[in-house]
Amino acid sequence: MSITDSPTWQRLEARWAEGFEQLHAEEQEAIALWWLEAETMNGTLDQYFWNSAGDQALIALRGLHSLGMPVTLLAFSAALALFGEHYPCEREARMQVLETLEAQHGDTLFLAPSRVIQDLPEDFVQAALDRLQVLYATL
Template sequence: MNLIEKALQNENETKSLIAIGEILWRKTELGDNYENLTEAEKTFIFVEMLEAEINNGGFDQYFFNSSGNYALETLESLERIKAHKTAKIVAQAFEIFPVQPIPKDNEKRRTILENIDQNISNKWNLLEDDFYANDENISKLLLDYVKNNKEDFK
């Protein structure tokens, strides 16, 4: 039994997600080094990053931090785990980012955010409310994704 399979045996979803996250973050060598992750592992990381950033500081924080480097990949990851309602909300937030495509360069995004129109921030705030009120169980969808793709988690 590998570490991921062990993590899936935890008594609740939260403990399983935390354990899987810890395993995968160790693989990234404690940085933004995702080259050594499989696509399935990246899917997990991108969804987890999105949730953490939105819950801690909203879309502004998501774009401000390195998580925003992976906007496109995050949207694809939400679709991959079948979080369609969440993907729709996130896509709306991404669409109103002032520069398209959203720059992968953190400094460029930060410069853009420094001059962001208040109207955009207000729209993001409304989308954050939708994100929090969304009835999709991202944790369950993410765990189901891991269970259904165990062979892709090393």
């Protein structure tokens, strides 16, 4: 069964339809981590950062940390560090930084950390859903 077909994901989607901001931190992290995996697997972190999914990068980072995913956390942190001290969560601002970064360093800048995440050393999306299943049992 696909993760998005699971009862836990279905409940998450129903709650998400009411608005992202009203979700519990664990739910926001699950969504942000799903997008991190989906975009990185479909392309690379370059694609993730160029798209609106990259707006949630700091939430994904928090999720990797709270779930104890050290290998993925290290790779993702290395990619985020390329943006400098303050990651631009707004897409338009991030696109300007990406244009500068790619002009200076080429479009393979995020390839190494992308490969680490694509190897899935830790199943962070499943871990996020497992945590939600426990949370939902208490609500």
